[in-house]
Amino acid sequence: AQSVTQLDSHVSVSEGTPVLLRCNYSSSYSPSLFWYVQHPNKGLQLLLKYTSAATLVKGINGFEAEFKKSETSFHLTKPSAHMSDAAEYFCVVSPLTGGGNKLTFGTGTQLKVEL
Amino acid sequence: GAGVSQSPRYKVAKRGQDVALRCDPISGHVSLFWYQQALGQGPEFLTYFQNEAQLDKSGLPSDRFFAERPEGSVSTLKIQRTQQEDSAVYLCASSLPGGLTDTQYFGPGTRLTVL
Numbered sequence: 169a170q171s172v173t174q175l176d177s178h179v180s181v182s183e184g185t186p187v188l189l190r191c192n193y194s195s196s197y198s199p200s201l202f203w204y205v206q207h208p209n210k211g212l213q214l215l216l217k218y219t220s221a222a223t224l225v226k227g228i229n230g231f232e233a234e235f236k237k238s239e240t241s242f243h244l245t246k247p248s249a250h251m252s253d254a255a256e257y258f259c260v261v262s263p264l265t266g267g268g269n270k271l272t273f274g275t276g277t278q279l280k281v282e283l
Numbered sequence: 284g285a286g287v288s289q290s291p292r293y294k295v296a297k298r299g300q301d302v303a304l305r306c307d308p309i310s311g312h313v314s315l316f317w318y319q320q321a322l323g324q325g326p327e328f329l330t331y332f333q334n335e336a337q338l339d340k341s342g343l344p345s346d347r348f349f350a351e352r353p354e355g356s357v358s359t360l361k362i363q364r365t366q367q368e369d370s371a372v373y374l375c376a377s378s379l380p381g382g383l384t385d386t387q388y389f390g391p392g393t394r395l396t397v398l
Contacts, residue, residue, distance in 0.1 A: 204389075209391065211287065211388075212326070214386055214387075214388075217386065269378075270339065270342075271316075271318075271328065273318075273326050275323075275324055276324070276325050
């Protein structure tokens with residue numbers, strides 16, 4: 169069984185300040201972990217993914233996440249928020265196997281960026 | 284190239300009607316997934332195809348839900364005798380299996396409203 173918990177349903181930051189979106193996972197086997205972003209009326213877009221290689225993963229648009237097995241966490245960060253980052257963010261877990269990877273999504277974190 | 288497309292983008296149905304939702308995956312993608320996203324929630328897995336074979340349908344909520352992919356490309360999700368609780372966004376994703384974790388590319392979704 170696998171699951172993810174996103175600890176904040178809403179996060180609000182000022183433009184230019186750091187972003188931290190928190191995610192804890194539970195998995196009975198080695199997981200793959202992802203962050204997806206969903207802008208209104210657009211499809212889900214992959215930000216980054218962890219697949220048991222480097223624990224610090226860099227993604228698009230300046231986002232990165234660090235896999236911490238001891239803490240079962242995979243928090244998403246960005247040094248400086250931009251207005252265009254306002255969106256819904258989903259932490260996702262999947263078993264580390266080939267093909268047919270059923271994704272299990274968290275409930276999402278709505279990021280608001282204020283001037 | 285073109286991404287995953289879904290049609291219709293919006294569907295309003297009266298309770299008891301049957302609906303059919305279409306997904307056109309990225310050309311050449313072998314794997315196709317359907318997810319259901321209720322309002323304010325993360326997407327939940329419904330079913331998975333590899334080519335024309337439906338390998339996992341464990342997420343389909345009832346026998347009113349049926350999915351097919353007869354030629355291994357376009358897929359249709361059919362819901363019979365729709366109920367109000369079927370109101371959600373239905374997301375389709377495709378991937379090209381080739382590694383341990385295959386990135387799933389999502390379409391914009393079909394928003395189904397059952398009155």
